[in-house]
Amino acid sequence: MTENDTKCKLALIGCGGLGRVHAECISKIDGAAFSAYADIDQGAADRALADFGGDYATTDVAKVFEDPRIEAVYICTRHDSHASLAIDAARAGKHVLIEKPLALDMTDCEKVAATIRETGTVLMPAFKMRYYPLIRKAREFIPHPSIIVGQMMDNRWGDDNWAQDPIQGGANVHSQGCHTTDIIRYFSGSEPESIWAVGGMMTHPGHACIDQCVASIRFKSGCVASWVQGDSSCPPFTSKFFFQLYSADGRSVQLYDRLKKATFFDGEKTWTEVREDEEGFQLENEAFIKALSEGRQPALQVDDCIQATRIVLAADKAIRTGEVQNFTT
Numbered sequence: 329m330t331e332n333d334t335k336c337k338l339a340l341i342g343c344g345g346l347g348r349v350h351a352e353c354i355s356k357i358d359g360a361a362f363s364a365y366a367d368i369d370q371g372a373a374d375r376a377l378a379d380f381g382g383d384y385a386t387t388d389v390a391k392v393f394e395d396p397r398i399e400a401v402y403i404c405t406r407h408d409s410h411a412s413l414a415i416d417a418a419r420a421g422k423h424v425l426i427e428k429p430l431a432l433d434m435t436d437c438e439k440v441a442a443t444i445r446e447t448g449t450v451l452m453p454a455f456k457m458r459y460y461p462l463i464r465k466a467r468e469f470i471p472h473p474s475i476i477v478g479q480m481m482d483n484r485w486g487d488d489n490w491a492q493d494p495i496q497g498g499a500n501v502h503s504q505g506c507h508t509t510d511i512i513r514y515f516s517g518s519e520p521e522s523i524w525a526v527g528g529m530m531t532h533p534g535h536a537c538i539d540q541c542v543a544s545i546r547f548k549s550g551c552v553a554s555w556v557q558g559d560s561s562c563p564p565f566t567s568k569f570f571f572q573l574y575s576a577d578g579r580s581v582q583l584y585d586r587l588k589k590a591t592f593f594d595g596e597k598t599w600t601e602v603r604e605d606e607e608g609f610q611l612e613n614e615a616f617i618k619a620l621s622e623g624r625q626p627a628l629q630v631d632d633c634i635q636a637t638r639i640v641l642a643a644d645k646a647i648r649t650g651e652v653q654n655f656t657t
């Protein structure tokens with residue numbers, strides 16, 4: 329038996345930019361290895377096999393699902409294929425790490441959730457920000473915030489970027505918003521009660537999908553949040569990712585510089601903690617593999633990606649209707 333035979337065998341579905349980021353992370357983890365690479369583009373699958381090693385590259389995703397040696401699949405395709413691939417994977421008994429968003433509508437999200445529950449498989453959303461150490465520290469410092477600010481702002485996306493496409497991508501708010509709403513929900517320690525939002529197709533006039541969003545969210549805990557998402561420009565001072573937490577007892581924390589810096593204020597003194605590198609991708613992969621090796625569910629599960637997308641979809645509806653949206657679940 330070779331060392332590779334004892335590793336958790338994985339398959340990568342979608343061998344583009346993000347698939348390759350995950351393959352790089354897995355190459356640094358002892359207990360797991362990609363065995364198979366599947367992509368509708370044979371060249372992309374071949375390149376991943378050549379660069380990261382494994383057993384085969386294919387355009388036939390069914391081959392991966394039928395392979396009894398594969399324990400888990402990574403779904404790193406564009407958004408229109410996430411739900412159907414996740415359902416097929418779970419029905420084949422494979423555990424899933426899925427790139428965001430789970431889907432672009434609630435019907436698909438609920439179908440995935442029902443299949444995961446039926447099959448008892450693991451589905452972990454790839455919300456890398458949850459794994460940044462300073463995000464966790466901020467939550468420990470202010471476990472019950474009164475106010476949360478969450479912002480993710482990019483430079484303007486190209487009109488021909490696939491993520492701008494309404495079917496494959498959904499534009500900035502649908503594509504990336506779930507990262508931000510997941511962290512806001514995580515910081516709140518609660519579930520959303522209502523949301524009011526304004527925005528529209530402001531950086532891409534005439535496009536179908538909302539690209540800028542400014543929302544106010546009330547949580548059941550009583551905490552309120554301000555969420556800003558879009559591609560007007562990436563702010564050089566705060567960076568693309570920016571969060572603030574305030575507590576009613578006078579403490580606050582700001583996260584900035586791509587979540588590598590956090591400045592804490594305890595009511596009297598201020599101090600800043602700095603991380604050298606962005607660790608989210610590596611740590612989320614380690615968390616997934618650890619959960620599989622221990623035969624348990626990871627901390628992040630299907631309900632987390634559903635709630636994150638539910639908030640995004642409610643904001644979309646609030647922007648289009650001009651009405652406050654109340655959450656019933």
Ligand SMILES: NC(=O)c1ccc[n+]([C@@H]2O[C@H](COP(=O)([O-])OP(=O)(O)OC[C@H]3O[C@@H](n4cnc5c(N)ncnc54)[C@H](O)[C@@H]3O)[C@@H](O)[C@H]2O)c1
Nearest residue numbers: 342343344345346347367368369372404405406409427428
């Ligand atoms: N977590 C993050 O920070 C982050 C950052 C960027 C992208 N993403 C997400 O990663 C995913 C992939 O994005 P990307 O930038 O790598 O896109 P990409 O276009 O570079 O790669 C997608 C790959 O999937 C392949 N593909 C498409 N449909 C397929 C199918 N049905 N079966 C098999 N292969 C298929 C394409 O040929 C392509 O090689 C998206 O969900 C995106 O939102 C996440």
